[in-house]
Amino acid sequence: MDKTCRIRPALSTEAACISALAIRSKASWGYPEEQMAVFRRELILIEEQIAPKRTHVLEADGAIVGFYTLVPHDATTLELAHLFIEPTKLRQGYGSQLFRHARQSAQEANFRVLVIQSDPHAVGFYRALGLGSPTRSPPVYPVAPCLTLSSTSRSQSLPNQPAPGDAALVAV
Numbered sequence: 001m002d003k004t005c006r007i008r009p010a011l012s013t014e015a016a017c018i019s020a021l022a023i024r025s026k027a028s029w030g031y032p033e034e035q036m037a038v039f040r041r042e043l044i045l046i047e048e049q050i051a052p053k054r055t056h057v058l059e060a061d062g063a064i065v066g067f068y069t070l071v072p073h074d075a076t077t078l079e080l081a082h083l084f085i086e087p088t089k090l091r092q093g094y095g096s097q098l099f100r101h102a103r104q105s106a107q108e109a110n111f112r113v114l115v116i117q118s119d120p121h122a123v124g125f126y127r128a129l130g131l132g133s134p135t136r137s138p139p140v141y142p143v144a145p146c147l148t149l150s151s152t153s154r155s156q157s158l159p160n161q162p163a164p165g166d167a168a169l170v171a172v
Helices: 012-027 033-043 094-108 120-128
Strands: 005-009 056-060 063-072 077-085 113-116
Touching (some): 005 094, 012 063, 077 094, 094 113
8 A cells, every 4th residue: 555645535526536436446346337327326426415425535646546425324323325446456455444534533423333335346345344244145236235244343342232432333
């Protein structure tokens, strides 16, 4: 991973760039064109969505190589609605760095639950982070499987029960 990377809030003017990155990343999994047409509609962010979706980008050498969005469901629950990495930058630690940042952001904002709906190709990524298994398989498109996840940062936490100050990850 590049040593000159930083994570920062996205600018509204970066919406098109971020959307294009998400589409390239999703397409890298080899989905058929008809499925990608559905995904494109879901992955396009407009300028007005950047701030409310708590969008953050990861820059390496001044270029955006990944991003995430956190969408509030209620006062205690956020959804990690997007976490995408430039396809040429996959498996270099950028996704893990973005996930840790998203989780820290959720904790700092006093959210207690972080919901993740994962693409089936990303399940291994979340498992490598110490999170749980999908609650259903195979996925039904365009809805990806939810992951049943619990916080692993405190051994005292019960599955699906957040410890004080932890962001637990649970299925919806």
